[in-house]
Amino acid sequence: MVKRIKLPLTDEAITGLKAGDKALLTGVIYVARDAAHKRMLEALESGQPLPFDVRGQVIYYMGPTPARSGQAAGAAGPTTSGRMDVYTPRLLDEGLKGMIGKGMRSPTVKDAMMKRRAVYFAAIGGAGALISKTIKRSEMVAYEELGAEAIRKLEVADFPVTVANDIYGGDLYQEGRARYRMEGK
Amino acid sequence: MRDIDCKKITETISSLFQEACLRLPEDVLEAITQARDKEESPAARDALDKILENSEIASSEMIPLCQDTGIAVVMLELGQEVHITGGDLYRAINEGVSRGYSDGYLRKSMVNQPFSARVNTGDNTPAVIHTEIVSGDKLKITVMPKGAGSENMTRLGMLSPAQGRQGVIDFVVKAVDEAGSNPCPPVIIGIGIGGTSEKALLLAKKALLRKVGQPSPDKESSELEQEILKRVNNLGIGPVGYGGRTTALAAHIETFPAHIAGLPVAVNLQCHSARHKEAVL
Numbered sequence: 001m002v003k004r005i006k007l008p009l010t011d012e013a014i015t016g017l018k019a020g021d022k023a024l025l026t027g028v029i030y031v032a033r034d035a036a037h038k039r040m041l042e043a044l045e046s047g048q049p050l051p052f053d054v055r056g057q058v059i060y061y062m063g064p065t066p067a068r069s070g071q072a073a074g075a076a077g078p079t080t081s082g083r084m085d086v087y088t089p090r091l092l093d094e095g096l097k098g099m100i101g102k103g104m105r106s107p108t109v110k111d112a113m114m115k116r117r118a119v120y121f122a123a124i125g126g127a128g129a130l131i132s133k134t135i136k137r138s139e140m141v142a143y144e145e146l147g148a149e150a151i152r153k154l155e156v157a158d159f160p161v162t163v164a165n166d167i168y169g170g171d172l173y174q175e176g177r178a179r180y181r182m183e184g185k
Numbered sequence: 186m187r188d189i190d191c192k193k194i195t196e197t198i199s200s201l202f203q204e205a206c207l208r209l210p211e212d213v214l215e216a217i218t219q220a221r222d223k224e225e226s227p228a229a230r231d232a233l234d235k236i237l238e239n240s241e242i243a244s245s246e247m248i249p250l251c252q253d254t255g256i257a258v259v260m261l262e263l264g265q266e267v268h269i270t271g272g273d274l275y276r277a278i279n280e281g282v283s284r285g286y287s288d289g290y291l292r293k294s295m296v297n298q299p300f301s302a303r304v305n306t307g308d309n310t311p312a313v314i315h316t317e318i319v320s321g322d323k324l325k326i327t328v329m330p331k332g333a334g335s336e337n338m339t340r341l342g343m344l345s346p347a348q349g350r351q352g353v354i355d356f357v358v359k360a361v362d363e364a365g366s367n368p369c370p371p372v373i374i375g376i377g378i379g380g381t382s383e384k385a386l387l388l389a390k391k392a393l394l395r396k397v398g399q400p401s402p403d404k405e406s407s408e409l410e411q412e413i414l415k416r417v418n419n420l421g422i423g424p425v426g427y428g429g430r431t432t433a434l435a436a437h438i439e440t441f442p443a444h445i446a447g448l449p450v451a452v453n454l455q456c457h458s459a460r461h462k463e464a465v466l
Contacts, residue, residue, distance in 0.1 A: 020228070022231075035303065062252065063292060064252050064292070065248075065252050065254060065290055065292040066291075068247060068248075068290050071248070074249065074252065075250065075251055075252040077251055077252050077253075080333075080337070080367050082367065102334075102366065102425070102426075103366045103367045103426065104365055104367075122366075122425075124232055124235050124425050125251075125334060125425055126250065126251045126425075126456055126457055128239070128248070128252040128253075129239050129240075129242040129243035129246065129248035129250060130235055130242055132248050133242060133246075133248075146305070147293060147305045148292050148293065160235070162228070162427065172427060173365065173366050173427070173428075175428070176226070176228065176421075176426065176427045177365070177421045177422050177426070177428050178421065179226075180225075180226060180421030180423055180428045181420060183362075183416065
């Protein structure tokens, strides 16, 4: 069964999500990856406001290709989330409620997600064209000089994801691998 | 001597990168389709279906297969009877990369001062260029937009000769296991064995260009490829890491003689978006 979820995430929606659930996300998400995260953390450390209010929001780890005319976005698949692990707990402290990316998170991030009641969704790495079709609007928010790494605001409709980490400690990547692992058996 | 004009090289590089980023090679599509039909895990089958659908959308709607259109790797086989005219060869290549990434709406992912400022170069140059001088009067150009998700999972092991064949298997399997879902499986495993450190790494990268699953012509190597592939697919990582039977589509080994004291092994992974394209001028 596929769950249809309207963004921003409600606490009720988060409570109902379990690792392995397939979902379609509709609403607003913010795009930020390596360089944007570094700058956001620098802003927080020096007491500056973040370029957008992260409370209750979802961040998508992604850097798109440029859109052709008539397209809302170019290719827009997820990047490896693990590189953002060093920045994530601080953003969760600020009220971030969801993340979209690919690949496993660190134990520290998983603990922080449970504590702050936030979820991590996995999108299909390498499905840049398919995901692009679910983006209806893209708007520049901050750090435009970073090019592909700038912060963008997207409106998405039926963006396909799978819950990778829920608030109960469930982990899609670990559980999936364990189910099919024959090495060492 | 045969003249090849730099303008022709620039045009060729530009169009090769644009085409490579929109269309997967037939052998890659076939390997993914076969993996899909064999896969036991429903989540993995769904992921492989989406990967195949993605490739249809990419070519029909001119949206790159993946937003990571890579670092521009260019491999040249330059015939010694070729005379390059009208400019500098490497400049012509970089001009082709710049033009291709701009005209093709590809992502510019290269940054200067990698350990400090990390300022985007703006046109995805410079390319990483490997040149081999060969006999003949042709220039073979292979382009490979290499994404960082898989490239970041590269491993080099300077093994001891005593570790031998088993040591090689264990090293490669561990590299793929630790990479997990990060390199966008199902991957192709490029393995370079022998030479020096950089030789082994280059062999590993070149191994990725072989037709998917085509065995090494060397019998011992092809047996090792099969054994490694079996071990890797027992890891259970599966397509995009959701668990399943296909963690790798193939393992390709290239070898070179080694020093009496050494057994270098390099592992270079290729994501399922195994983009490369070649032309002969």
